[in-house]
Amino acid sequence: MEALDYHAEERRKAEFNLDEMKIVWAGSRRNYELSDRVARLVASDPVFRKDNRTMLTRKDLFKDTLRKAAHAWKRIIDLRLSEEEANMLRSYVDQPAFTDLHWGMFIPAIKGQGTSEQHEKWLPMAYKMQIIGCYAQTELGHGSNVQGLETTATFDPQTDEFDLHSPTLTSSKWWPGGLGKVSTHAVVYARLITGGQDHGVHGFIVQLRGLDDHLPLPGITVGDIGMKFGSGAYNSMDNGLLRFDHVRIPRNQMLMRVSQVTREGKFVQSDVPRQLVYGTMVYVRQTIVSDASCALARAVCIATRYSAVRRQFGSQNGGPEIQVIDYKTQQSRLFPLLASAYAFRFVGEWLKWLYTDVTQRLQANDFSTLPEAHACTAGLKSMTTSVTADAIEECRKLCGGHGYLSNSGLPELFAVYIPTCTYEGDNVVLLLQVARFLMKTVSQLGSGKKPVGTTAYMGRAEHLMQCRCEVEMAQDWLKPSTILEAFEARAVRMSIACAKSLGKFSNPEDGFAELSPDLVEVAIAHCQLIVVSKFLEKLQQDIPGKGVKRQLEILCNVYALHLLHKHLGDFVATGCITPNQGALANEQLRLLYAQVRPNAIALVDAFNYTDHYLGSILGCYDGNVYQKLYQEAWKDPLNDTVVPDGYLEYLRPILKQHIRTARL
Ligand SMILES: CC/C=C\C/C=C\C/C=C\C/C=C\C/C=C\C/C=C\CCCCC(=O)SCCNC(=O)CCNC(=O)[C@H](O)C(C)(C)COP(=O)(O)OP(=O)(O)OC[C@H]1O[C@@H](n2cnc3c(N)ncnc32)[C@H](O)[C@@H]1OP(=O)(O)O
Ligand SMILES: Cc1cc2nc3c(=O)[nH]c(=O)nc-3n(C[C@H](O)[C@H](O)[C@H](O)COP(=O)(O)OP(=O)(O)OC[C@H]3O[C@@H](n4cnc5c(N)ncnc54)[C@H](O)[C@@H]3O)c2cc1C
Numbered sequence: 005m006e007a008l009d010y011h012a013e014e015r016r017k018a019e020f021n022l023d024e025m026k027i028v029w030a031g032s033r034r035n036y037e038l039s040d041r042v043a044r045l046v047a048s049d050p051v052f053r054k055d056n057r058t059m060l061t062r063k064d065l066f067k068d069t070l071r072k073a074a075h076a077w078k079r080i081i082d083l084r085l086s087e088e089e090a091n092m093l094r095s096y097v098d099q100p101a102f103t104d105l106h107w108g109m110f111i112p113a114i115k116g117q118g119t120s121e122q123h124e125k126w127l128p129m130a131y132k133m134q135i136i137g138c139y140a141q142t143e144l145g146h147g148s149n150v151q152g153l154e155t156t157a158t159f160d161p162q163t164d165e166f167d168l169h170s171p172t173l174t175s176s177k178w179w180p181g182g183l184g185k186v187s188t189h190a191v192v193y194a195r196l197i198t199g200g201q202d203h204g205v206h207g208f209i210v211q212l213r214g215l216d217d218h219l220p221l222p223g224i225t226v227g228d229i230g231m232k233f234g235s236g237a238y239n240s241m242d243n244g245l246l247r248f249d250h251v252r253i254p255r256n257q258m259l260m261r262v263s264q265v266t267r268e269g270k271f272v273q274s275d276v277p278r279q280l281v282y283g284t285m286v287y288v289r290q291t292i293v294s295d296a297s298c299a300l301a302r303a304v305c306i307a308t309r310y311s312a313v314r315r316q317f318g319s320q321n322g323g324p325e326i327q328v329i330d331y332k333t334q335q336s337r338l339f340p341l342l343a344s345a346y347a348f349r350f351v352g353e354w355l356k357w358l359y360t361d362v363t364q365r366l367q368a369n370d371f372s373t374l375p376e377a378h379a380c381t382a383g384l385k386s387m388t389t390s391v392t393a394d395a396i397e398e399c400r401k402l403c404g405g406h407g408y409l410s411n412s413g414l415p416e417l418f419a420v421y422i423p424t425c426t427y428e429g430d431n432v433v434l435l436l437q438v439a440r441f442l443m444k445t446v447s448q449l450g451s452g453k454k455p456v457g458t459t460a461y462m463g464r465a466e467h468l469m470q471c472r473c474e475v476e477m478a479q480d481w482l483k484p485s486t487i488l489e490a491f492e493a494r495a496v497r498m499s500i501a502c503a504k505s506l507g508k509f510s511n512p513e514d515g516f517a518e519l520s521p522d523l524v525e526v527a528i529a530h531c532q533l534i535v536v537s538k539f540l541e542k543l544q545q546d547i548p549g550k551g552v553k554r555q556l557e558i559l560c561n562v563y564a565l566h567l568l569h570k571h572l573g574d575f576v577a578t579g580c581i582t583p584n585q586g587a588l589a590n591e592q593l594r595l596l597y598a599q600v601r602p603n604a605i606a607l608v609d610a611f612n613y614t615d616h617y618l619g620s621i622l623g624c625y626d627g628n629v630y631q632k633l634y635q636e637a638w639k640d641p642l643n644d645t646v647v648p649d650g651y652l653e654y655l656r657p658i659l660k661q662h663i664r665t666a667r668l
Contacts, residue, residue, distance in 0.1 A: 010627030011605050014312050018606030024549025025610040028556070029346075031353055039092055040612060042085075046096040047616035051075045054098060054619060058236035058410050059641065066185070069240040073101045077133060095298075096617055100241045100420060102136060102182030108291070109284055110137030110182075113191040116283040117207050117259035126209060135215070138182035139284065140190040140246055145174025148433045150193070150282070153205050155248065157194040157258070161269040164255045168194060168210060168248040176247050179427075183244025184228030188213045190246070191259065193281075198271045206281060207259040210251065223251040234419025235410075277371050279378070286378060288428050289385035290359045294352035296388035299421050300395050301345040305608040306413055306623030307338055307399035312605055313627045314404070328404075329604060335597040338402055340566035341395045342600070342607060343559040348388045350542040351535045355384055375441060376457045380534065383438035386431040387531040389424040396421055403622055406629075411636050413620030432524060435531075439502075439523035440516070442530055446503040458534050461492040468496045473581045478592040484540050487564045490580050491533040494571075497578035498526045529574060536564045555607065558599050565593045 009015070030036035046052050052072060057065060076097055080090045094103055111130050114122060114137075129135045146152040154175035157166040170176055177183065183190060192210045196203040212224055220226050225247040232238050258265060262280045264272040311329035318326035328334050362377040400407040400414040407414050425431045445459045455462045473490055475481055502522050509515030516523065539560045547553040568575060572586045581589075600607070615624050621632045642648060648655075 008626055008628055010313055010629075011309065011625075014605035015609070017602040019603055020551030020555045020606065021549035022606050022609055024547075024552045025555070025607070026612050028547060028549075028552060029349060029610050029612070036612070038089060042089055042092040043096050043612070043614050043617060045079070045083075046093060047614040049075075049079075052097050052616070054616075055411070057099070057240075058416060060236065062231060062239055065236060065240050066242065069099055069101050070186075072097055072099055073103050076103070096614075098617060098619070100181070100238050102138065102186040102242060104241075105138045105180070105182040106130070106133070106136050106187075108288060109139035110187075110189070110191055112287050113139060113207060113284040114209065114259065116287065117191075117261050117281065119260050122209075122256070122259065135189050135211075136182070136187050137189040137191065137209075138180045138187040138244070140177045140180040140183055140210075141193040142177065142179045143174060144176045144178040144245075145172070147179070148430050150205055153193055153195065155192065155194040156197055157192075157206070157208050158197040159199075159255065159265055159269050160252075161267075163252070164267060165252045166208060166255065166258060168192065168208065168251040168253060170247040170249070176245050178229060178245050179243050180246070181241045181243050183212075183226065183246055184242030185244070186242055187244075188215060188218075191284075192246075192248075196258070196263070196265070196271070198265055198269050201271070203263065203271050204278065206263060208253060209257045209259065210248075210253055212246070221251070223249040225249070233422065234416065237416050237419035238423060275369065276366075277374060279374065280366070282378075285428060286381050287359065289381035289434075290355050292424060292428055293348065293355050293381070293384045293388050296392045296424070297345055297348035297352050299417065299424075300341065300348060300388075300392040301608070301611045302613065302618060302623075303392075303396040303399040303414060303417060304338070304342050304345050305611055305613055305618060306620045307402040307407075308342065308604050308608045309624070309627060310403050310406070310412075310622035310629065311338060313622075313629050329601070332594070332597065334402065335601065336593075337398060339562055339597050339600045339604070341398065342604065343563040343566070344391060344395065345611075346556065346559045347535050347539050347563045348392070351384060351388070351538045354538045354541075355380060373457070376459070379438050379441035380458060382429060382434040383527055383531040384534065385428060386425075386434040386438075387528060387535070389421075390431050393418070393422045393425050406622055406633065409621075409633070411620070411633070412622045413618060414622075416619070435524045435527040436520060438527035438530060439520075442499050442526060443503055443506060443516075443523070446499050458530075461533070462496055462499070464492070465496050465500065468493045469500065473585055475581070475585045475588055478588045478595065481565060481589050481592040482561055484543070487561070487568075488537060488540060490568065490575060491529075491536050491564070493580040494575050494578055495526070495529040495533045497580065498529050498574065501578070502526050525574070529571070532567050532571075536560075536567070539563060555603055558596055559607075562593065562596045562600060565589050565596065569593060 027033050027036045030039055057068065060068060076093055080093060085093060091107070111127065114126050114130065118126065130137060141150065143153055143155065145154065154172055155177065156169050156171060158169070159166055177192070180190065189209060189211050191207045193205050193207055196206045211221060212226055213220055227245055228242050229245050232243070255265060262276050262278060263274060266272060308329070311334055312327055314328045315325035316328055358377060358380060362373045365373055396414060396418045400418065403412055403414065406412055410416065445455050445462055449462060449465060461468065471489060471493055473486065475486060480486060502519060505519055506512060506515040509518065543553065543557055543560060547556065568589050575581045576583055576586060621636060622629055624632060637643065
């Protein structure tokens with residue numbers, strides 16, 4: 005018998021080839037096939053079940069995480085999965101774990117900042133997980149200000165060792181994932197001191213726990229920092245604290261690609277820029293942008309499918325009520341998020357390319373594109389995670405009351421996702437880095453130095469400062485060049501206005517601090533321009549499949565015009581468009597929503613998420629929401645007994661007292 009599909013009618017409405025869209029979303033046919041196979045492998049394995057984890061105590065949740073990580077590792081070895089497949093498998097297991105930091109930061113830190121001898125020594129052990137590592141940078145007193153870290157690594161020429169020490173309470177390492185209970189090793193960031201001189205923060209490989217007994221080594225105090233936001237969620241991770249009491253490590257455990265300390269204790273700064281010490285953060289920020297599209301797509305998939313099932317009001321002659329997805333307000337809240345998921349997917353692909361390119365250049369000692377890579381990864385990490393975090397909450401609201409149920413999947417997704425706005429760089433701090441980069445670019449405009457890459461548009465500042473938008477009718481807003489020019493003009497005009505205001509301060513740093521809220525807005529305008537332009541560039545590619553390109557064009561226009569509508573004040577105040585042109589953009593946006601509507605379910609099907617990965621009754625593929633909600637309610641432990649525990653002690657006495665009072 006064919007399974008019931010409550011979305012069958014919606015799926016029939018789609019105007020494009022779904023299989024081809026799945027490939028566009030995955031990036032290639034090969035990626036699609038790999039990811040589909042691995043997702044199904046995880047979904048069909050009972051060890052990876054996750055529907056009960058919000059009910060677990062912290063200890064049980066943590067043990068469950070260890071069990072899943074061990075099982076995942078066994079599957080990876082048994083099935084001889086490639087590194088790419090193994091990463092996919094861990095992400096489909098969908099439970100934050102120490103392995104994220106081991107593979108995502110510890111190994112990349114050694115690869116990026118270690119010498120070839122250090123690679124040979126440490127990487128084989130790390131790849132086999134004979135050692136497990138974390139990334140111990142943040143301290144109790146300092147996170148954003150990396151130069152303010154207090155842990156010291158003092159070279160002792162007598163013994164050819166570094167002495168790692170935590171001189172103050174605030175120098176305790178605080179937050180590193182995987183540190184609390186699991187890691188045997190860490191890349192620790194500490195101030196390098198040689199001959200009494202402080203050379204700033206560098207990375208050191210430090211063993212924390214015994215490889216036989218897992219006990220902390222002498223001089224090391226280590227533990228978990230405690231419960232975090234929400235139930236389940238990120239509490240599967242052992243974010244840790246760490247203190248050193250004069251712990252000794254050999255000199256060759258300082259990561260020495262950027263700077264070296266010789267046997268005599270001489271500090272040698274190589275030609276490599278010191279910012280490469282921050283390289284692991286650049287790498288992870290780039291991965292976070294791709295992950296933002298996945299998390300956003302997940303929330304949007306749940307809200308879209310549920311919005312097609314849910315009906316409220318408007319029954320005519322006893323017929324069905326209106327599907328809430330047909331309300332224009334629902335569409336105007338949901339479809340821009342759907343478009344943003346696609347937009348972030350494509351900018352994430354591009355950022356991966358940029359990162360690979362800069363890495364290849366760095367290997368050839370070409371550091372010219374490093375500032376651009378830093379600005380793009382910092383800015384896009386900030387922008388995409390802020391939007392995604394807000395969007396998950398919006399999707400919860402789009403699902404009405406049922407969105408607040410744990411089994412909607414949205415509360416846990418939100419709780420796991422929101423620290424992304426803080427970790428790997430607080431989002432405001434990162435936008436200020438972008439603003440610095442932009443102000444520097446503007447200040448060099450007159451010098452003959454041509455801006456390149458994502459700031460190339462600033463080279464056309466003269467034109468962009470005075471160009472006039474030519475939109476006369478709503479449909480004029482569908483022209484890619486019109487959209488692009490409006491976003492470029494807004495970004496350049498906001499940048500130049502801020503640069504002019506900065507120029508009025510005698511001390512530039514004072515000006516930067518005073519104008520920082522405006523500078524953040526400038527950085528956002530620039531980042532939005534990047535996302536819009538990369539979406540438009542994607543549309544220049546050959547995209548096969550009936551109707552696929554057309555749908556992407558619609559989504560691209562929705563993405564750009566909803567931003568224009570949301571930031572209308574910027575566009576009008578800078579004179580890039582008139583209020584009337586803003587109104588025409590909004591009119592066009594409404595027409596676009598009507599075009600998205602019949603394709604909405606298929607557009608979220610294209611993410612190809614299994615019900616296991618989605619973890620949401622509201623978002624389940626077949627749309628059989630009410631029956632599943634009803635069945636699920638009876639599985640709650642509170643319903644194990646008809647009369648709850650505590651009735652006799654606490655409820656009955658009150659009820660009886662009430663009866664006595666009533667009788668009086
Ligand atoms: C239930 C499950 C459900 C759902 C699951 C769903 C989703 C899962 C979601 C996400 C998973 C995502 C990813 C997984 C992968 C692995 C990770 C897992 C978890 C992550 C854990 C997080 C780990 C951390 O947080 S590590 C700590 C991070 N810390 C920071 O980021 C600190 C931020 N601060 C800084 O970076 C710097 O201090 C600063 C940049 C702010 C300032 O530095 P500094 O003071 O030294 O510099 P300035 O003086 O300002 O600048 C000097 C010049 O240097 C340039 N610069 C600065 N930084 C860089 C850089 N990185 N690269 C290059 N250049 C740099 C700067 O521009 C200046 O240049 P100028 O030319 O001189 O102006
Ligand atoms: C779940 C989670 C996992 C983490 N994992 C790791 C890990 O594995 N390893 C690791 O080393 N660290 C980790 N961290 C730490 C994380 O990287 C830091 O918390 C993050 O970098 C922010 O730094 P902070 O906590 O010092 O924030 P703060 O800098 O103290 O931020 C507090 C407020 O001050 C504002 N602010 C700070 N500086 C400025 C400024 N210059 N201008 C304007 N506003 C400013 C911020 O915007 C924010 O609103 C993790 C954190 C979390 C929450």
